[in-house]
Amino acid sequence: MSGTRDDILGRLRRQLGRTEATRAEAQARVEAVIAARQCGPRASADALIERFIERARAMLSTVDRCVTEADVPAHCARWLAGQSLPTGLVVAPPLAHLDWSAAGLQARAGAADGDDRVGVTGCFRAIAETGTLMLRSGVDMPPVNSLLPETHIAVVPSGHIVADMEAAWADARQEWGSGGAGGWPRAVNFVSGPSRTADIEQVIVLGAHGPFRVHLLVVG
Amino acid sequence: MDIRSMHFVERVRERLDDDELQRNLKRTRGRNAASRAAAVAAFSDFDAVRQRATEIRRSVLRDLDVWLERFEAKATERGATVLWARDGEHACELIADIAKRHGVRTVVKSKSMVSEEAGLNAALEAAGVRPVETDLGEYILQINDNEPPSHIIMPVIHKSKEQVSELFARVHGTPPKTDIEALTHEARAVLRPEFLAADMGLSGGNFLIAETGSVAIVTNEGNGRLCTTLPRVHVALTGIEKVIPTLEDLSTLLRILPRSATGQALTNYVSMLTGPKHAGDPDGPDHMYFVLVDGGRADLLGSEFEDMLRCIRCGACMNHCPVYQTVGGHAYGWVYPGPMGSVLTPLYQGLEKAKDLPHAATLCNQCGVVCPVSIPLPELMRRLREKQVERGLRPWSERLALRAWAWVAGRPKLYALASRIGVRYLRWLADGRDRIQVMGLAPGWTAQRDFPAPAAKTFRELHAERQRAKSRGGAR
Numbered sequence: 001m002s003g004t005r006d007d008i009l010g011r012l013r014r015q016l017g018r019t020e021a022t023r024a025e026a027q028a029r030v031e032a033v034i035a036a037r038q039c040g041p042r043a044s045a046d047a048l049i050e051r052f053i054e055r056a057r058a059m060l061s062t063v064d065r066c067v068t069e070a071d072v073p074a075h076c077a078r079w080l081a082g083q084s085l086p087t088g089l090v091v092a093p094p095l096a097h098l099d100w101s102a103a104g105l106q107a108r109a110g111a112a113d114g115d116d117r118v119g120v121t122g123c124f125r126a127i128a129e130t131g132t133l134m135l136r137s138g139v140d141m142p143p144v145n146s147l148l149p150e151t152h153i154a155v156v157p158s159g160h161i162v163a164d165m166e167a168a169w170a171d172a173r174q175e176w177g178s179g180g181a182g183g184w185p186r187a188v189n190f191v192s193g194p195s196r197t198a199d200i201e202q203v204i205v206l207g208a209h210g211p212f213r214v215h216l217l218v219v220g
Numbered sequence: 221m222d223i224r225s226m227h228f229v230e231r232v233r234e235r236l237d238d239d240e241l242q243r244n245l246k247r248t249r250g251r252n253a254a255s256r257a258a259a260v261a262a263f264s265d266f267d268a269v270r271q272r273a274t275e276i277r278r279s280v281l282r283d284l285d286v287w288l289e290r291f292e293a294k295a296t297e298r299g300a301t302v303l304w305a306r307d308g309e310h311a312c313e314l315i316a317d318i319a320k321r322h323g324v325r326t327v328v329k330s331k332s333m334v335s336e337e338a339g340l341n342a343a344l345e346a347a348g349v350r351p352v353e354t355d356l357g358e359y360i361l362q363i364n365d366n367e368p369p370s371h372i373i374m375p376v377i378h379k380s381k382e383q384v385s386e387l388f389a390r391v392h393g394t395p396p397k398t399d400i401e402a403l404t405h406e407a408r409a410v411l412r413p414e415f416l417a418a419d420m421g422l423s424g425g426n427f428l429i430a431e432t433g434s435v436a437i438v439t440n441e442g443n444g445r446l447c448t449t450l451p452r453v454h455v456a457l458t459g460i461e462k463v464i465p466t467l468e469d470l471s472t473l474l475r476i477l478p479r480s481a482t483g484q485a486l487t488n489y490v491s492m493l494t495g496p497k498h499a500g501d502p503d504g505p506d507h508m509y510f511v512l513v514d515g516g517r518a519d520l521l522g523s524e525f526e527d528m529l530r531c532i533r534c535g536a537c538m539n540h541c542p543v544y545q546t547v548g549g550h551a552y553g554w555v556y557p558g559p560m561g562s563v564l565t566p567l568y569q570g571l572e573k574a575k576d577l578p579h580a581a582t583l584c585n586q587c588g589v590v591c592p593v594s595i596p597l598p599e600l601m602r603r604l605r606e607k608q609v610e611r612g613l614r615p616w617s618e619r620l621a622l623r624a625w626a627w628v629a630g631r632p633k634l635y636a637l638a639s640r641i642g643v644r645y646l647r648w649l650a651d652g653r654d655r656i657q658v659m660g661l662a663p664g665w666t667a668q669r670d671f672p673a674p675a676a677k678t679f680r681e682l683h684a685e686r687q688r689a690k691s692r693g694g695a696r
Contacts, residue, residue, distance in 0.1 A: 004304045004305065004306050004310065005304040007306070008304050008306070008460065008512075008514045008518055009285050009288065009289070011514075011518040011519070012284050012285040012288070012460075012518050012521055013285050015518060015519070015521040015522040015523070016282075016283075016284070016285060016521060016522050017522070018285060023285075023286070026283040026285070026286040027286055029283060029286075030283055030286050030287060030290055030430070030465075033279070033465045033466070034290075034430065034431050034465055034466055037466050037467075037468045038466075038468060039468045039471070039472070040268070040269055040272035040273070040276075040468075040471075040472035040475070041265035041268045041269050041272065041472075041475075055485070058485075059485075059486075059488070110502070111502035111503055114412065114416050129485075130485050130486040132486060137497075137501060137503070137504060138498075138501065139498075139500040139501060139502070142501075142502040142503050143445070143449050143503060143504070144449060144450075144502075144503050147442060147445050147446065147449065164471065165467075165470070165471035165474065166467075166468055166471050169467040169468065169471065172467075184298070184432060184494055185494070185498075186493065186494055186495060186496065186497050186498055186501060186504045187448070187449070187491060187492070187493055187494075187504065188491070188492040188494075189445060189489065189490070189491050189492075190486070190489065190490040190491075190492075191488070191489060192486050192487070192488050192489075193488055194488070195440070195441055195442035195488060195489075196440050196441070196488055197356045197357075197404060197440060197441045198374075198440075198482075199355070199356040199357035199360070199374060199375070199376055199404075200356070200357075200360075200376065200379070200381050200384055200400045200403060200404065201247060201248065201380065201381050201400060202248045202251055202252075202374070202377070203400045205400060205401045205404040205405075207404075207405065207408065208356060208404060208408060208440065208441035208442060208443070209354065209408055209411065209412075209415075209441045209442040209443045209446055210441070210442025210445065210446075210488075210489070211442075
């Protein structure tokens with residue numbers, strides 16, 4: 001096993017004409033590149049909320065706005081009724097404290113299974129450049145909630161909207177650390193609208209394997 | 221996958237005569253190129269991002285040995301197991317071993333071109349494990365008797381909805397339907413229980429991130445997410461050249477990969493996966509493996525073909541290639557079609573097994589212009605042609621003709637005479653028009669196109685006339 005590893009790395013070193021001296025230089029170069037985190041051209045940081053909403057719609061998400069988090073259940077109920085969608089929800093635990101039943105919705109906190117029809121999540125950040133949600137996995141943030149149900153509703157606090165992925169990664173490093181296994185989540189999923197495919201005759205169909213619809217509720 | 225690139229010319233002829241294929245190719249021809257053009261036009265930073273993306277890929281190759289060690293150390297620290305495979309066959313053995321170790325009966329697969337290189341499905345079946353392709357296109361191919369893909373990101377671009385309908389009716393036992401939405405949702409319904417029940421998920425890897433030891437997977441359907449979230453075991457199978465340094469580099473490359481591939485600003489899903497699930501996580505695999513395949517890649521490093529290792533598998537080169545657009549992907553005879561395939565197939569499978577592929581191009585350089593990481597594809601094909609000549613792999617007729625030409629070209633008077641005769645002959649064929657419709661001695665040239673008629677006099681004749689006129693003028 002390690003034989004193959006050493007063989008492949010050995011051949012790479014031979015092809016590169018690597019010596020002990022240049023190997024030390026290369027190691028220093030690699031660590032310097034990682035530390036430098038050089039960026040390419042980045043997105044504009046103007047009008048973040050407006051741009052996020054415009055781009056999210058371009059990616060075929062639907063978007064609604066409300067003033068406070070407490071308004072979220074009523075907004076969800078209205079939107080679901082308008083789409084003739086069911087009122088049973090599986091809700092990410094951090095949103096379980098909202099008064100869902102007052103809005104006539106039956107919310108279960110936890111992870112979605114194959115039978116849940118509507119999944120509700122928050123988001124770690126939202127990317128204005130492409131109208132994208134950035135979701136992390138974690139004990140109280142199951143990725144299946146944005147994946148298995150036919151409908152995904154995401155609550156997006158306006159303060160979570162950042163210009164681009166680079167800005168989101170900077171926040172991620174701050175919160176999760178770049179070190180040990182505990183902090184960095186297993187999965188970081190970027191979601192831009194409903195699941196889709198164009199494999200047959202390049203005709204776009206929504207709801208390939210993931211949600212048929214993604215509804216974003218921007219709060220504040 | 222077995223290689224059948226030796227018979228490119230015969231296969232092209234069959235493809236050109238296949239009316240159904242020609243109708244199917246025509247339906248989508250140019251559509252991807254148009255989507256890409258619109259996406260590039262709408263994005264003012266495209267050229268700068270392309271330049272940065274090229275730099276990133278180039279800098280990784282300069283120190284690929286150390287970047288791989290860095291990636292391996294980080295991935296291992298995060299709880300994943302990193303395995304190394306000599307070639308596709310070895311990768312299959314490693315994955316079959318993983319399946320055996322974890323008692324795996326079913327594997328759900330999201331798209332992986334390296335698994336096509338390796339012929340993984342056949343190997344898994346031989347090991348008693350059932351592979352299920354879940355990308356819609358790949359699924360269609362699998363249930364159609366394991367037909368090979370004809371495009372790296374749109375595997376069934378050569379099929380019509382009627383063909384898919386007939387296949388689904390036969391395999392699923394459902395009434396035939398030609399509504400594309402209904403067909404797509406039928407596949408969704410068939411595959412959902414497979415995701416929920418599978419023991420192992422196998423994905424490719426668009427990028428390996430050295431900073432965090434993660435794999436990034438780019439998909440639209442969501443099957444990549446399902447394959448890497450639900451089963452107990454996740455295996456990411458990819459090539460050793462896919463490493464990139466940082467999350468900032470991932471952000472840059474994600475601005476250019478989807479735009480170049482489908483014209484999207486970003487794909488629906490980008491998943492960045494780092495190790496197995498943590499204590500208390502409600503979902504995610506218990507075990508995560510990386511299988512990093514060499515398969516001919518190491519030999520390209522530091523060689524005159526190193527540029528090819530920058531490739532990020534977007535498919536733009538084939539979407540813009542007049543040859544690919546006319547003959548489709550199957551004619552190329554291995555996993556990778558179009559210009560990138562015409563370079564990779566001879567390099568990975570042997571020059572003698574793919575003699576025609578470096579010639580399957582007009583060298584128009586559309587591929588080179590659209591390549592998001594600036595790979596000089598026509599130049600690489602030209603170098604492969606040179607290699608073929610050096611190794612005596614061209615047919616005797618071509619070698620003889622070139623030798624004859626060289627002999628004549630080395631004798632200026634004879635060359636002048638021959639070109640004078642040649643020009644007169646071609647002018648006679650053109651018969652006063654500016655184009656030749658049928659070339660007598662080489663009718664194959666003009667079967668699909670006209671040959672331009674030459675000027676009335678050769679350059680040498682014009683030059684000689686001018687010199688004479690000048691000396692007369694000087695004498696006056």
